[in-house]
Amino acid sequence: MTLAMTNERSVAQAADVLTIKDLKAYYINDLFGVRREVRAVDDISLTVRRNEIYGIAGESSSGKTSLIKTIAGAIRPPMRVVGGEVRFDFGGKHIDVYAEPGKMKAARWQNLSYIMQGSMSVLNPVRRIKHAFNNFAFRHMGLDRTAFRARVESHLQRLGLDPNVLEAFPHQLSGGMRQRVTIALATVCEPEFIIADEPTTALDVLVQQDVLGLIKEVQERLGSSVVFVTHDMSVHAAITDRLAIMYAGRLAEEGPTQAMFDTPQHPYTAHLIASLPRIGDTATRKSLAGKPPSLANPPTGCRFHPRCPIAIDRCSREVPDMLPSAIGGRVACFRAGEVSVK
Amino acid sequence: MTMLLELDHVTKRYPVGGLFSRQSITAVSDVSFALDAGRPEIFAIVGESGSGKSTMAKMVLGNEVPDGGRLVFDGVDIATIRGRDAREAFMAKVQPVFQNPFEAFNPLTPVDAYLFATAHRFCGANDQASKEGLTDRALQRVGLSLAEIKGRFSHELSGGQLQRVAVARALIPAPKLIVADEPVSMVDASLRMSIVNLFRALRDELKVSIIYITHDLATAYYISDRVIIMRSGEVVESGDARAVLDNPRNAYSIALKNAVLPPDPKAAAAAIRDRRILNRADAGAA
Structure with a gap:
């Protein structure tokens, strides 16, 4: 029955579920008259389609967490949205996150949910797992x-979890098990849009595959869209349909x-892919020179140019x-397509 | 042939439970291997969480004493080291690099203080000039310089830089062995290779042996000479890294190897699909 419902839903609405236009979100500090801006999300436009897994890759401090916080409408001062818009379309229900913040509350969890990185910080360590379900999803x-x-138990069973975990405390479960519980928690309301922030980074390889498989399975069954954030390119290779590469607060490439x-x-994408180690290949992998730029004082022009192997004069002047x-x-590159992986 | 480090049937048990239900779990069970002093190498210990690989690191560093068997470093049983001088002499030869550089350095202390303290303690550098000289030389080895680091706090450096500072700190007393416990798992993918390549350079240029502890078979294959694969405290497979990882024989080693996601979308998606089918079959059987 669920399957038939899902198909209906995905056929009926083939349009984009999330549209971001020229989004700018800065951390603005005003200390004793000295204004300091950190441009964590700088002029980003993208769309996420229904029923796809959209990956966002980038190193730490490239602004990927800031971007998804902005998407979820979960920003707090000193971060502020300076320009642009974030629009959701949940089954004909349009929500402009920053123009009408009141509507977002109703959509949360029902239409939009969030899988966090640290499962231990989502689950209250002194309450049983069922408390988390009551607390987040019940209302x-x-x-x-x-x-x-009954609904929670059948949902857990479908995800291959024993309903008895509801009576357990978080510390009694392994890291992988806890992460599976947070996935169950985020998907129990069958949301159309799921944001997953580094859900597998703290897990080891065997568990990582199970968790990725679970996310994929849930996504296929619900027909929802997933925004999947991680810096690990091999995880993106395994699970995403489309991929965006972020560098220093901007998008470098999407496809x-x-x-x-x-x-x-x-060239940054090419580097990320070329630097992946493979079993059966011991050829020396080059690492990028330099360090990730500071977002408080980013380089002029293309932000990647100080580390780019094929930069030209124009790169340091023009964006x-x-x-x-x-x-x-x-x-976003003046010399797009001029480097190869092989 | 002299041995740098020799583990002879090493076992470690930890007590669990309360006063009336005393039980013990075996974290490391009957592990033996040896590192040759004349031939520096990168020795990888691979396993999932809970396989006892971090306990191994603690024992090699002398932070835990084994319950059975012996660890002999440079002809001396590590468990018999007593007194401050002997202990410091041992520490100067065996240095650690930890998993998370943001936790290894106190955020309220400038990172150079750690380097100066190491130079003072293990190299007897008492004045500022000799401390700075030793520190700068170690930092140059890892592709940094004292000018870049001086007075900086851990939050001002990237994870990759900070991890290289951690390696530089370990290099100051000119150690013979570096124990690196998951040194790249908290470092971004784009910077990961710079750390891994650094270990290779240390082995080739400074002739330092490195025990590289990881759950990531891909980097282990890339840099290590020999490997042991551990599961719940026991060594399930060991030998030349390339030979073992190209053709793993043990069922667990094969599972670990298959769990490495290939860096190609089609193959990786297929791996996830296979794993799901396998899990469903398991669930059906149970």
């Missing part, structure tokens, strides 16, 4: 206690995952626009 479901409990791994257009790329995506 969004509109069911009575018994029906809610279909397979095509980006085959023929990356941006490249996001233009359609040869592989059906978009890329």
